[in-house]
Amino acid sequence: MKRLPPLAIVVALLAVLLIRQRRRPIMHPPPLTFLFENPLAGAFVGTELLVRRLDLASGMRVLDAGCGPGRLTFPLADAVGTGGEVVALDGQPAMLAKLTGRLERHGVANVRPLRATLGGSELAEGGFDRIVLPMVLGEVRDRRAAVRELYAALRPGGVLSVTEVFGDPDYRRPATVRREVEKEGFRLVGRFGGFPAYTLNFERPGVATKSR
Ligand SMILES: C[S@@+](CC[C@H](N)C(=O)[O-])C[C@H]1O[C@@H](n2cnc3c(N)ncnc32)[C@H](O)[C@@H]1O
Numbered sequence: 001m002k003r004l005p006p007l008a009i010v011v012a013l014l015a016v017l018l019i020r021q022r023r024r025p026i027m028h029p030p031p032l033t034f035l036f037e038n039p040l041a042g043a044f045v046g047t048e049l050l051v052r053r054l055d056l057a058s059g060m061r062v063l064d065a066g067c068g069p070g071r072l073t074f075p076l077a078d079a080v081g082t083g084g085e086v087v088a089l090d091g092q093p094a095m096l097a098k099l100t101g102r103l104e105r106h107g108v109a110n111v112r113p114l115r116a117t118l119g120g121s122e123l124a125e126g127g128f129d130r131i132v133l134p135m136v137l138g139e140v141r142d143r144r145a146a147v148r149e150l151y152a153a154l155r156p157g158g159v160l161s162v163t164e165v166f167g168d169p170d171y172r173r174p175a176t177v178r179r180e181v182e183k184e185g186f187r188l189v190g191r192f193g194g195f196p197a198y199t200l201n202f203e204r205p206g207v208a209t210k211s212r
Contacts, residue, residue, distance in 0.1 A: 021169050025139045030094035033069050036135060044197040045165055047075040050134060053192050053199050054161055059083040060129040063153060065118060066090060066136030069098035070111075076132070077111050085110050087125065091117040119146035126153050134163035134199075137177065138170025147184045156206020160186060166196040174198055 004012075028036070035041075050072060056062070058081035064073045067088040076086045088111050090096050096113045103111055116122035119142035131150050140146045150160055162181065164172050172180075178188060181202050190201035 018169055022138075025141055025170055027092055027139050028068065030069075030092055030098065033095075033098070036068070037071050041165070044193075045134060045163055047072050050132065050161075050163060050199065051075045051079055053190070053201065054079075054130050054132065054159070056080060056130065061127060062086045063125075063128045063131040063150075064088045065131055065133050065150065066139070067099060067113075068095050070102050072132060072134060073099060073111055074102070074106070074108065077108050080110065082110055085112060087112050087114050087128070089114045089116050089118070089123070091115070091120075118149060119143065121145065121149065123149045123153055127155050128153050129155060129158050131158070131160045132163075133160065135165055135168055135170070137162055137164070137180075138168065138172045143180055144184070147181055147186075151184050151186065151204055154204040156204055158204050159189065160202045160204070161199055162202070163197065163199045174200060 056076070056079040058079075060080045061084060062076050062080055064076055064086055067073050067090050070088060073086055073088045080086060088096070088099055090099070093115055096115055100113055103113070118136070118140050131154055133150070137143060137146075154160060160181070162177050164174070164177065174191075177200055181200075182188065185205070186202035187205050188200060189203045190199075192199040
């Protein structure tokens with residue numbers, strides 16, 4: 001029997017892993033955070049850019065959902081100031097351990113780490129002005145439940161901001177994100193970027209009460 005060349009074996013293995021990940025996603029492994037904390041990711045989904053897309057004001061409460069080691073958490077905390085708060089949620093304790101170490105080293109006081117799994121009915125908090133979800137949605141196993149939870153966690157008039165990057169094994173197309181998010185009651189209010197990275201902002205309809 002003819003032997004397969006090593007490259008074909010590697011490609012086949014990657015394809016199997018990709019299919020498996022798309023069907024039953026696992027969360028991003030904590031030792032591989034360099035895959036999204038690098039200058040290339042910074043060029044397309046840099047933190048300054050993502051923060052600008054959120055129209056933040058000082059005093060706001062923000063949920064950084066799937067915060068990882070805090071790439072975006074720190075600029076968010078800066079933007080809302082000491083009168084505001086960022087709740088940094090992640091399902092993996094190892095991600096939160098990295099974040100907590102960084103918070104301590106930088107003496108940041110307006111960030112509260114929270115271990116919870118999106119879609120697992122563990123998010124009991126509400127009243128957020130903004131929820132950010134960059135490169136997270138595709139890793140969530142029960143997306144429908146997660147979007148419902150996030151809807152409940154926003155104040156009426158609050159904004160859910162979803163960012164996706166092509167090339168991420170968990171990438172979701174804009175039309176798919178819109179379908180999944182709008183089905184749960186959100187309304188599209190902003191689009192930014194395109195290929196290879198885009199952000200869609202969705203509002204929880206209702207009376208927009210002015211944040212502090
Ligand atoms: C690719 S990283 C992105 C981190 C961060 N949002 C950023 O832009 O740098 C995805 C993060 O989402 C978290 N995550 C994925 N699914 C999750 C879930 N169902 N509940 C909570 N966290 C989740 C992972 O643990 C990981 O830290």
